[in-house]
Amino acid sequence: MNDVLVVDDDPHILKALKITLHAHGYTVVTAPDGESAVRSAARHAFGVIILDLGLPDIDGTTVITRLRQWSVVPVLVLSARHGSDDKVRALDAGADDYVTKPFGLDELLARLRAVQRRSIQADEAPVVTTASFTVDLAMRRVTRNGQDVRLTPTEWGILELLVRNPEKLITQQQLLTEIWGPAYTTEANYLRVYMAQLRRKLEPDPGNPKHFMTEAGIGYRFQP
Structure with missing residues:
Protein backbone atom coordinates (compact mmCIF):
# COMPACT_ATOMS: atom_id res chain seq x y z
CA MET A 1 0.00 0.00 0.00
CA ALA A 122 5.02 -10.01 9.05
CA ASP A 123 2.32 -11.79 7.01
CA GLU A 124 4.66 -14.23 5.28
CA ALA A 125 5.83 -17.73 6.20
CA PRO A 126 7.83 -17.76 9.47
CA VAL A 127 11.20 -18.64 7.94
CA VAL A 128 13.89 -15.96 7.93
CA THR A 129 16.88 -16.59 5.68
CA THR A 130 20.13 -14.61 5.64
CA ALA A 131 23.42 -15.21 3.85
CA SER A 132 24.79 -16.59 7.13
CA PHE A 133 21.98 -18.56 8.79
CA THR A 134 18.30 -19.55 8.63
CA VAL A 135 15.69 -19.23 11.35
CA ASP A 136 12.54 -21.38 11.25
CA LEU A 137 10.27 -19.60 13.72
CA ALA A 138 7.55 -22.27 13.61
CA MET A 139 9.99 -25.10 14.34
CA ARG A 140 12.13 -22.95 16.69
CA ARG A 141 15.17 -24.09 14.73
CA VAL A 142 18.31 -22.25 13.63
CA THR A 143 20.73 -23.63 11.03
CA ARG A 144 24.09 -22.37 9.82
CA ASN A 145 25.99 -23.99 6.93
CA GLY A 146 23.46 -26.82 7.04
CA GLN A 147 24.11 -27.56 10.72
CA ASP A 148 21.76 -26.97 13.64
CA VAL A 149 22.80 -24.18 16.00
CA ARG A 150 21.98 -24.78 19.64
CA LEU A 151 20.61 -21.73 21.42
CA THR A 152 19.64 -21.25 25.05
CA PRO A 153 16.01 -20.23 25.72
CA THR A 154 17.16 -16.66 26.41
CA GLU A 155 19.20 -16.51 23.21
CA TRP A 156 16.21 -17.80 21.26
CA GLY A 157 13.92 -15.22 22.84
CA ILE A 158 16.19 -12.35 21.80
CA LEU A 159 16.71 -13.79 18.31
CA GLU A 160 13.00 -14.33 17.76
CA LEU A 161 12.06 -10.78 18.79
CA LEU A 162 14.71 -9.31 16.48
CA VAL A 163 14.06 -11.47 13.40
CA ARG A 164 10.29 -10.98 13.66
CA ASN A 165 11.01 -7.25 13.29
CA PRO A 166 13.58 -7.06 10.48
CA GLU A 167 15.28 -3.69 10.06
CA LYS A 168 13.33 -2.22 12.98
CA LEU A 169 15.26 -0.60 15.79
CA ILE A 170 14.30 -2.46 18.99
CA THR A 171 15.18 -0.59 22.18
CA GLN A 172 17.11 -2.11 25.06
CA GLN A 173 14.06 -1.55 27.27
CA GLN A 174 11.81 -3.47 24.88
CA LEU A 175 14.19 -6.42 24.76
CA LEU A 176 14.79 -6.50 28.50
CA THR A 177 11.06 -6.24 29.27
CA GLU A 178 10.09 -8.95 26.77
CA ILE A 179 12.84 -11.42 27.73
CA TRP A 180 13.50 -10.84 31.43
CA GLY A 181 10.51 -8.80 32.63
CA PRO A 182 9.73 -5.20 33.64
CA ALA A 183 12.05 -5.32 36.67
CA TYR A 184 15.11 -5.66 34.42
CA THR A 185 14.76 -2.62 32.14
CA THR A 186 18.03 -1.08 33.36
CA GLU A 187 20.14 -4.25 33.09
CA ALA A 188 21.71 -3.42 29.73
CA ASN A 189 24.73 -5.58 30.62
CA TYR A 190 22.51 -8.67 30.30
CA LEU A 191 21.82 -7.76 26.69
CA ARG A 192 25.45 -7.10 25.86
CA VAL A 193 26.43 -10.56 27.10
CA TYR A 194 23.70 -12.39 25.19
CA MET A 195 24.12 -10.35 22.01
CA ALA A 196 27.82 -11.24 22.05
CA GLN A 197 26.87 -14.92 22.37
CA LEU A 198 24.40 -14.70 19.46
CA ARG A 199 27.01 -13.02 17.29
CA ARG A 200 29.58 -15.69 18.10
CA LYS A 201 27.12 -18.41 17.11
CA LEU A 202 25.58 -16.79 14.02
CA GLU A 203 27.77 -14.02 12.58
CA PRO A 204 30.60 -14.96 10.14
CA ASP A 205 32.73 -12.26 11.80
CA PRO A 206 31.38 -11.55 15.32
CA GLY A 207 33.66 -8.54 15.71
CA ASN A 208 32.24 -6.97 12.55
CA PRO A 209 28.57 -8.01 12.61
CA LYS A 210 26.40 -7.88 9.48
CA HIS A 211 23.07 -8.98 10.98
CA PHE A 212 22.86 -7.90 14.63
CA MET A 213 23.61 -4.20 14.63
CA THR A 214 24.04 -2.00 17.71
CA GLU A 215 22.61 1.51 17.86
CA ALA A 216 24.68 2.93 20.73
CA GLY A 217 22.65 3.87 23.77
CA ILE A 218 19.36 2.89 22.14
CA GLY A 219 19.09 -0.74 21.13
CA TYR A 220 19.61 -3.27 18.34
CA ARG A 221 18.53 -3.77 14.75
CA PHE A 222 18.38 -7.05 12.78
CA GLN A 223 19.57 -6.78 9.18
CA PRO A 224 18.58 -9.87 7.10
Whole structure:
Protein backbone atom coordinates (compact mmCIF):
# COMPACT_ATOMS: atom_id res chain seq x y z
CA MET A 1 0.00 0.00 0.00
CA ASN A 2 1.60 3.27 -1.17
CA ASP A 3 -0.65 5.73 0.67
CA VAL A 4 1.46 7.82 3.08
CA LEU A 5 0.36 10.28 5.76
CA VAL A 6 2.99 12.98 6.42
CA VAL A 7 2.58 14.88 9.70
CA ASP A 8 4.64 18.04 10.23
CA ASP A 9 3.94 21.63 11.27
CA ASP A 10 6.46 23.03 8.76
CA PRO A 11 4.60 23.73 5.50
CA HIS A 12 7.87 23.74 3.52
CA ILE A 13 8.70 20.20 4.68
CA LEU A 14 5.15 19.05 3.95
CA LYS A 15 5.35 20.47 0.42
CA ALA A 16 8.83 19.06 -0.26
CA LEU A 17 7.95 15.58 1.00
CA LYS A 18 4.67 15.53 -0.89
CA ILE A 19 6.46 16.36 -4.16
CA THR A 20 9.31 13.89 -3.53
CA LEU A 21 7.13 10.99 -2.40
CA HIS A 22 4.66 11.54 -5.23
CA ALA A 23 7.56 11.39 -7.70
CA HIS A 24 8.46 7.96 -6.25
CA GLY A 25 4.96 6.55 -6.70
CA TYR A 26 3.37 7.34 -3.34
CA THR A 27 -0.04 8.89 -2.76
CA VAL A 28 0.46 11.52 -0.04
CA VAL A 29 -1.91 13.05 2.48
CA THR A 30 -0.57 15.75 4.83
CA ALA A 31 -1.50 16.89 8.33
CA PRO A 32 -0.12 19.96 10.17
CA ASP A 33 -0.74 18.76 13.74
CA GLY A 34 -1.35 15.72 15.91
CA GLU A 35 -5.13 15.87 16.25
CA SER A 36 -5.73 16.13 12.51
CA ALA A 37 -3.25 13.29 11.97
CA VAL A 38 -5.15 10.98 14.32
CA ARG A 39 -8.45 11.87 12.64
CA SER A 40 -6.96 11.26 9.19
CA ALA A 41 -5.49 7.91 10.24
CA ALA A 42 -8.89 6.86 11.62
CA ARG A 43 -10.60 7.63 8.30
CA HIS A 44 -8.03 6.11 5.94
CA ALA A 45 -5.90 2.94 5.98
CA PHE A 46 -2.42 4.34 5.28
CA GLY A 47 0.52 2.14 4.41
CA VAL A 48 2.97 4.29 6.41
CA ILE A 49 2.83 7.40 8.59
CA ILE A 50 5.80 9.82 8.59
CA LEU A 51 5.51 11.74 11.84
CA ASP A 52 7.31 14.76 13.28
CA LEU A 53 7.61 14.73 17.10
CA GLY A 54 7.52 18.51 17.63
CA LEU A 55 3.89 19.26 16.79
CA PRO A 56 2.04 22.42 17.89
CA ASP A 57 -0.84 20.76 19.73
CA ILE A 58 0.14 17.32 21.08
CA ASP A 59 3.53 15.66 21.16
CA GLY A 60 4.30 13.18 18.41
CA THR A 61 4.94 10.46 20.98
CA THR A 62 1.38 10.97 22.24
CA VAL A 63 0.13 10.58 18.66
CA ILE A 64 1.96 7.25 18.41
CA THR A 65 0.53 6.06 21.73
CA ARG A 66 -3.01 6.92 20.61
CA LEU A 67 -2.52 5.26 17.22
CA ARG A 68 -1.21 2.08 18.83
CA GLN A 69 -4.48 1.68 20.77
CA TRP A 70 -6.14 0.57 17.54
CA SER A 71 -3.66 0.54 14.64
CA VAL A 72 -0.48 -1.33 13.63
CA VAL A 73 0.32 1.04 10.74
CA PRO A 74 4.11 1.50 10.43
CA VAL A 75 5.26 4.86 11.85
CA LEU A 76 8.49 6.49 10.71
CA VAL A 77 9.45 9.32 13.06
CA LEU A 78 11.04 12.42 11.55
CA SER A 79 12.37 14.87 14.10
CA ALA A 80 14.94 17.54 14.89
CA ARG A 81 15.40 16.04 18.37
CA HIS A 82 18.84 14.43 18.47
CA GLY A 83 18.85 13.01 22.01
CA SER A 84 18.69 9.26 22.45
CA ASP A 85 16.00 9.68 25.16
CA ASP A 86 13.58 11.14 22.61
CA LYS A 87 14.31 8.30 20.20
CA VAL A 88 13.81 5.69 22.91
CA ARG A 89 10.48 7.20 24.02
CA ALA A 90 9.18 7.29 20.45
CA LEU A 91 10.30 3.73 19.71
CA ASP A 92 8.93 2.41 23.00
CA ALA A 93 5.60 4.11 22.24
CA GLY A 94 5.40 2.08 19.03
CA ALA A 95 7.36 3.89 16.30
CA ASP A 96 9.02 1.61 13.77
CA ASP A 97 12.05 3.73 12.95
CA TYR A 98 13.56 7.19 13.41
CA VAL A 99 15.19 9.68 11.03
CA THR A 100 16.82 12.81 12.44
CA LYS A 101 16.55 16.23 10.79
CA PRO A 102 18.30 17.42 8.71
CA PHE A 103 17.93 14.27 6.65
CA GLY A 104 18.87 13.09 3.19
CA LEU A 105 15.96 12.14 0.95
CA ASP A 106 17.74 8.92 -0.04
CA GLU A 107 17.93 7.86 3.61
CA LEU A 108 14.28 8.75 4.22
CA LEU A 109 13.16 6.75 1.17
CA ALA A 110 15.30 3.79 2.25
CA ARG A 111 13.81 3.84 5.76
CA LEU A 112 10.34 4.13 4.27
CA ARG A 113 10.91 1.07 2.08
CA ALA A 114 12.31 -0.81 5.08
CA VAL A 115 9.24 -0.27 7.28
CA GLN A 116 7.04 -1.28 4.35
CA ARG A 117 9.04 -4.49 3.84
CA ARG A 118 8.72 -5.31 7.50
CA SER A 119 4.95 -4.84 7.36
CA ILE A 120 4.70 -7.21 4.37
CA GLN A 121 7.09 -9.79 5.86
CA ALA A 122 5.02 -10.01 9.05
CA ASP A 123 2.32 -11.79 7.01
CA GLU A 124 4.66 -14.23 5.28
CA ALA A 125 5.83 -17.73 6.20
CA PRO A 126 7.83 -17.76 9.47
CA VAL A 127 11.20 -18.64 7.94
CA VAL A 128 13.89 -15.96 7.93
CA THR A 129 16.88 -16.59 5.68
CA THR A 130 20.13 -14.61 5.64
CA ALA A 131 23.42 -15.21 3.85
CA SER A 132 24.79 -16.59 7.13
CA PHE A 133 21.98 -18.56 8.79
CA THR A 134 18.30 -19.55 8.63
CA VAL A 135 15.69 -19.23 11.35
CA ASP A 136 12.54 -21.38 11.25
CA LEU A 137 10.27 -19.60 13.72
CA ALA A 138 7.55 -22.27 13.61
CA MET A 139 9.99 -25.10 14.34
CA ARG A 140 12.13 -22.95 16.69
CA ARG A 141 15.17 -24.09 14.73
CA VAL A 142 18.31 -22.25 13.63
CA THR A 143 20.73 -23.63 11.03
CA ARG A 144 24.09 -22.37 9.82
CA ASN A 145 25.99 -23.99 6.93
CA GLY A 146 23.46 -26.82 7.04
CA GLN A 147 24.11 -27.56 10.72
CA ASP A 148 21.76 -26.97 13.64
CA VAL A 149 22.80 -24.18 16.00
CA ARG A 150 21.98 -24.78 19.64
CA LEU A 151 20.61 -21.73 21.42
CA THR A 152 19.64 -21.25 25.05
CA PRO A 153 16.01 -20.23 25.72
CA THR A 154 17.16 -16.66 26.41
CA GLU A 155 19.20 -16.51 23.21
CA TRP A 156 16.21 -17.80 21.26
CA GLY A 157 13.92 -15.22 22.84
CA ILE A 158 16.19 -12.35 21.80
CA LEU A 159 16.71 -13.79 18.31
CA GLU A 160 13.00 -14.33 17.76
CA LEU A 161 12.06 -10.78 18.79
CA LEU A 162 14.71 -9.31 16.48
CA VAL A 163 14.06 -11.47 13.40
CA ARG A 164 10.29 -10.98 13.66
CA ASN A 165 11.01 -7.25 13.29
CA PRO A 166 13.58 -7.06 10.48
CA GLU A 167 15.28 -3.69 10.06
CA LYS A 168 13.33 -2.22 12.98
CA LEU A 169 15.26 -0.60 15.79
CA ILE A 170 14.30 -2.46 18.99
CA THR A 171 15.18 -0.59 22.18
CA GLN A 172 17.11 -2.11 25.06
CA GLN A 173 14.06 -1.55 27.27
CA GLN A 174 11.81 -3.47 24.88
CA LEU A 175 14.19 -6.42 24.76
CA LEU A 176 14.79 -6.50 28.50
CA THR A 177 11.06 -6.24 29.27
CA GLU A 178 10.09 -8.95 26.77
CA ILE A 179 12.84 -11.42 27.73
CA TRP A 180 13.50 -10.84 31.43
CA GLY A 181 10.51 -8.80 32.63
CA PRO A 182 9.73 -5.20 33.64
CA ALA A 183 12.05 -5.32 36.67
CA TYR A 184 15.11 -5.66 34.42
CA THR A 185 14.76 -2.62 32.14
CA THR A 186 18.03 -1.08 33.36
CA GLU A 187 20.14 -4.25 33.09
CA ALA A 188 21.71 -3.42 29.73
CA ASN A 189 24.73 -5.58 30.62
CA TYR A 190 22.51 -8.67 30.30
CA LEU A 191 21.82 -7.76 26.69
CA ARG A 192 25.45 -7.10 25.86
CA VAL A 193 26.43 -10.56 27.10
CA TYR A 194 23.70 -12.39 25.19
CA MET A 195 24.12 -10.35 22.01
CA ALA A 196 27.82 -11.24 22.05
CA GLN A 197 26.87 -14.92 22.37
CA LEU A 198 24.40 -14.70 19.46
CA ARG A 199 27.01 -13.02 17.29
CA ARG A 200 29.58 -15.69 18.10
CA LYS A 201 27.12 -18.41 17.11
CA LEU A 202 25.58 -16.79 14.02
CA GLU A 203 27.77 -14.02 12.58
CA PRO A 204 30.60 -14.96 10.14
CA ASP A 205 32.73 -12.26 11.80
CA PRO A 206 31.38 -11.55 15.32
CA GLY A 207 33.66 -8.54 15.71
CA ASN A 208 32.24 -6.97 12.55
CA PRO A 209 28.57 -8.01 12.61
CA LYS A 210 26.40 -7.88 9.48
CA HIS A 211 23.07 -8.98 10.98
CA PHE A 212 22.86 -7.90 14.63
CA MET A 213 23.61 -4.20 14.63
CA THR A 214 24.04 -2.00 17.71
CA GLU A 215 22.61 1.51 17.86
CA ALA A 216 24.68 2.93 20.73
CA GLY A 217 22.65 3.87 23.77
CA ILE A 218 19.36 2.89 22.14
CA GLY A 219 19.09 -0.74 21.13
CA TYR A 220 19.61 -3.27 18.34
CA ARG A 221 18.53 -3.77 14.75
CA PHE A 222 18.38 -7.05 12.78
CA GLN A 223 19.57 -6.78 9.18
CA PRO A 224 18.58 -9.87 7.10
